[in-house]
Amino acid sequence: MTNLQSNDSKDATGPLTEPPVTDHSHEVTLLLLQWSDGDKEALSQLMPLVCRELRNLAKNYLDKENRAHTLQPTALVNEVYLRLHDRRTVSWKNSAHFFGFAATTMRRILVDHARSHRRAKRGDGIRPMPLDESLDLIQEQNLDLVKLDDALNLLAEMDPRQAQIVELRFFVGLTVEETAAVLEISPPTVKREWRMARLWLFRELS
Amino acid sequence: MNSKMWQRVKCVVDPILECDRQSWPLLLVESCGDDVDVFLQASSLLEASQRLGSFIERPLIDLHAPSPRASEILRQHLV
Numbered sequence: 258m259t260n261l262q263s264n265d266s267k268d269a270t271g272p273l274t275e276p277p278v279t280d281h282s283h284e285v286t287l288l289l290l291q292w293s294d295g296d297k298e299a300l301s302q303l304m305p306l307v308c309r310e311l312r313n314l315a316k317n318y319l320d321k322e323n324r325a326h327t328l329q330p331t332a333l334v335n336e337v338y339l340r341l342h343d344r345r346t347v348s349w350k351n352s353a354h355f356f357g358f359a360a361t362t363m364r365r366i367l368v369d370h371a372r373s374h375r376r377a378k379r380g381d382g383i384r385p386m387p388l389d390e391s392l393d394l395i396q397e398q399n400l401d402l403v404k405l406d407d408a409l410n411l412l413a414e415m416d417p418r419q420a421q422i423v424e425l426r427f428f429v430g431l432t433v434e435e436t437a438a439v440l441e442i443s444p445p446t447v448k449r450e451w452r453m454a455r456l457w458l459f460r461e462l463s
Numbered sequence: 464m465n466s467k468m469w470q471r472v473k474c475v476v477d478p479i480l481e482c483d484r485q486s487w488p489l490l491l492v493e494s495c496g497d498d499v500d501v502f503l504q505a506s507s508l509l510e511a512s513q514r515l516g517s518f519i520e521r522p523l524i525d526l527h528a529p530s531p532r533a534s535e536i537l538r539q540h541l542v
Contacts, residue, residue: 400519415469423519430522452480453473459518460511 360424368406375403401462408461412454418442419454426451464504471498475505480512 291299413420418440425431425439433451437444464472475494479487487509495502 405519415464415466416473427519427522449477453477455518455520456476456508456512456515457469459515460508463511463514 357421357424360421360429364406364409364424364428368402372403404462405458408458411461412457416450416454419450419457422447422450423454423458468500468504471501472504472508475501476508479505479509484513 409420409423412423421440422436425436426433431439433444433447436451437447440447475491479490479494482490491502491506491509495505
């Protein structure tokens with residue numbers, strides 16, 4: 258079973274009890290297994306679940322009233338995370354660890370989805386999947402998520418913290434203040450680094 | 464570009480972005496000195512900044528938007 262813990266020394270008040278198993282765990286597990294077996298339709302069903310759960314989870318986590326308590330993600334998210342993370346047991350060291358992993362997971366799912374959609378558009382015999390609202394936004398912005406992902410990998414080699422900021426701001430939707438809190442840096446630093454990262458990525462994609 | 468060069472470019476570009484655009488050329492020359500590589504990188508980024516617009520400013524996930532409960536979403540997709 259899961260072993261998700263928030264060990265943030267500032268916030269954690271004690272060990273986290275195992276979250277309750279929901280009725281959805283089995284279905285989610287099944288979808289994840291189907292996805293890992295190459296069933297792209299399973300991913301299209303999983304993605305909105307992950308997006309919304311992350312949003313709810315992050316909102317709760319950042320809620321000041323909850324800051325003093327241990328993180329208790331739903332069993333649904335536990336299962337998603339565990340399966341996406343090579344079924345390894347995960348212990349959250351701190352908020353940066355949690356959000357870093359969440360952001361990377363989000364990024365991976367969305368980029369996989371974008372790659373799949375691109376192949377479908379090329380007519381490689383793969384049926385286009387229904388687009389999530391996030392992908393509608395990508396189209397709206399005329400953004401090539403696959404190229405952005407490649408550029409972000411290059412940025413991470415030059416400046417890992419800037420890449421983290423982009424993941425947290427763009428892929429998870431944290432505000433400047435929230436990003437600063439997660440990374441334990443000042444909001445002005447986040448603003449400066451975010452601006453430079455956007456600028457570099459924009460130039461790379463232009 | 465390696466990490467060391469990027470740090471140098473950032474140190475040049477970031478303060479210039481805070482200044483009036485008309486002063487950028489002079490500040491760029493003063494800040495870069497004889498370092499041609501930094502000059503080229505910095506000037507390219509400054510030029511790009513004028514076309515940046517709202518590029519990736521809007522997040523893919525709107526954390527602060529009201530969202531339906533996961534169970535409802537799950538039901539929609541599984542039933």
